[in-house]
Amino acid sequence: MYGFNLTDQDLNKLTFRLKELCDVDYSNYAKSAFRISLNSFMQSHAIYSIDELIFRLAKDPLLAEFMIKDIAIEDSEAFRDTLVWKIIRFDIIKELYEKREEKLRIWIPGCTTGDELYSLCILLKENFFMDKVELMASSISEKYIELIKTGMFSIKKSEINQANYLRYKGKADFKNYYTVSGNKAHWDTSLIEQVRFLPARTLFKSPPENIQFIFFRNRMLYYNYHLQLQLLNTFYQCFSNDGFLILGAKETLSNFNMKAKYATVNENESVYKKIS
Amino acid sequence: MTNKAVIIGGSAGSFQVVIRILSQIPKSFPYPLFLCLHRLKHVREGFVEALSIKSNITILEPNDKDRIKPGIAYLAPSNYHLLIEPEFHFALSSGEPINHSRPSIDLSFASAAYAYRNNLTGIILSGANKDGALGLKAVADFEGTTIVQDPNDCQIRTMTESAIKTARVDHVLSTDQIIAFLAKMTG
Numbered sequence: 001m002y003g004f005n006l007t008d009q010d011l012n013k014l015t016f017r018l019k020e021l022c023d024v025d026y027s028n029y030a031k032s033a034f035r036i037s038l039n040s041f042m043q044s045h046a047i048y049s050i051d052e053l054i055f056r057l058a059k060d061p062l063l064a065e066f067m068i069k070d071i072a073i074e075d076s077e078a079f080r081d082t083l084v085w086k087i088i089r090f091d092i093i094k095e096l097y098e099k100r101e102e103k104l105r106i107w108i109p110g111c112t113t114g115d116e117l118y119s120l121c122i123l124l125k126e127n128f129f130m131d132k133v134e135l136m137a138s139s140i141s142e143k144y145i146e147l148i149k150t151g152m153f154s155i156k157k158s159e160i161n162q163a164n165y166l167r168y169k170g171k172a173d174f175k176n177y178y179t180v181s182g183n184k185a186h187w188d189t190s191l192i193e194q195v196r197f198l199p200a201r202t203l204f205k206s207p208p209e210n211i212q213f214i215f216f217r218n219r220m221l222y223y224n225y226h227l228q229l230q231l232l233n234t235f236y237q238c239f240s241n242d243g244f245l246i247l248g249a250k251e252t253l254s255n256f257n258m259k260a261k262y263a264t265v266n267e268n269e270s271v272y273k274k275i276s
Numbered sequence: 277m278t279n280k281a282v283i284i285g286g287s288a289g290s291f292q293v294v295i296r297i298l299s300q301i302p303k304s305f306p307y308p309l310f311l312c313l314h315r316l317k318h319v320r321e322g323f324v325e326a327l328s329i330k331s332n333i334t335i336l337e338p339n340d341k342d343r344i345k346p347g348i349a350y351l352a353p354s355n356y357h358l359l360i361e362p363e364f365h366f367a368l369s370s371g372e373p374i375n376h377s378r379p380s381i382d383l384s385f386a387s388a389a390y391a392y393r394n395n396l397t398g399i400i401l402s403g404a405n406k407d408g409a410l411g412l413k414a415v416a417d418f419e420g421t422t423i424v425q426d427p428n429d430c431q432i433r434t435m436t437e438s439a440i441k442t443a444r445v446d447h448v449l450s451t452d453q454i455i456a457f458l459a460k461m462t463g
Contacts, residue, residue, distance in 0.1 A: 002414070032387040036369070
């Protein structure tokens with residue numbers, strides 16, 4: 001039943017074995033969402049118990065990589081939450097750039113679908129900022145990066161992406177940014193030509209330094225309070241003197257004691273600024 | 277968890293029913309009330325305000341990791357799944373839609389059933405799809421109390437009929453009887 005039939009002992013056993021088998025620590029993941037995506041992965045691979053799953057993962061490292069990908073699954077859209085994209089376009093990029101001669105360093109630490117990366121690249125390109133930034137992206141799974149590089153996305157998304165872009169009031173004809181063939185759509189991959197992809201799980205291993213803008217929307221949701229707090233401190237260390245942090249609309253710093261570290265720029269859109 | 281909670285799921289035709297429930301629920305309702313209602317994906321504002329006009333209790337859209345408090349109605353935000361964690365807090369998810377729905381009634385009900393066990397009451401209202409049927413079954417499997425709005429009382433009966441077919445249902449009630457049930461819980 002959506003993974004809620006799995007016991008806590010099942011999950012603990014799996015988490016313990018996964019640390020040894022696949023280089024990912026799930027012990028601080030939000031439990032309900034972990035159950036749901038784990039259950040969906042097991043169903044799609046016709047695996048009916050945790051013991052069977054552990055047995056198959058131990059035999060097949062490729063299966064483990066697919067599991068890591070599916071546990072992080074999300075459903076996003078290009079230009080989701082229009083207002084936040086307007087804030088980036090009209091406030092953040094300009095404020096950051098006015099004070100700076102060297103390139104702005106931007107990091108998207110949790111790419112999955114590519115919707116946000118392509119949206120950001122469109123925004124930067126339309127506002128002539130592309131050659132003024134160094135844009136870095138990383139993911140929990142190399143599988144997502146491979147997918148993003150192909151530019152492929154579900155044709156069902158194009159209508160909603162288009163509607164979001166119109167609300168955002170972009171400068172171009174959105175249809176120029178992708179092509180359609182059959183039931184697949186492909187982003188124009190030249191949009192991400194300048195993106196530097198960092199190794200998988202960089203976030204937990206060796207996060208980049210001297211960053212001015214971190215874009216991490218709806219990814220904190222996957223973690224428990226303890227790991228969220230740890231990441232907020234990690235980001236604080238990654239920033240140079242000043243820097244903007246954007247979280248998802250329902251991810252708020254108000255549950256954390258962060259007043260000395262981050263000031264609120266926009267509460268509804270979870271836009272924060274490092275206090276230096 | 278020892279404390280009780282109530283969860284309501286609804287879709288097309290449930291809005292007026294929820295308004296009536298909220299306008300007649302006792303002001304001193306002593307448990308959290310979770311509302312998982314299908315809603316427009318891109319309209320984030322306005323729903324809480326619309327429900328609040330006549331409501332006897334406070335309505336909030338929780339943020340991720342917010343603590344669950346008694347006497348408050350919590351509305352699932354648009355475009356997120358609302359999950360209830362056993363440690364008395366919410367967890368939102370941007371995971372894939374289930375039955376084409378996000379928020380998914382099934383997921384909210386299943387997570388609440390796991391967290392609250394036999395202390396949960398699940399209520400399915402009018403709607404035009406099958407979301408909620410498996411969620412209500414989870415409530416029954418964890419020995420909670422299951423209620424379905426009488427399909428004859430519903431604007432659209434698909435969702436309630438599907439729940440009745442899928443889950444062990446303790447009570448099939450009209451809107452007035454649901455209101456009376458919640459009043460009785462208040463004691």
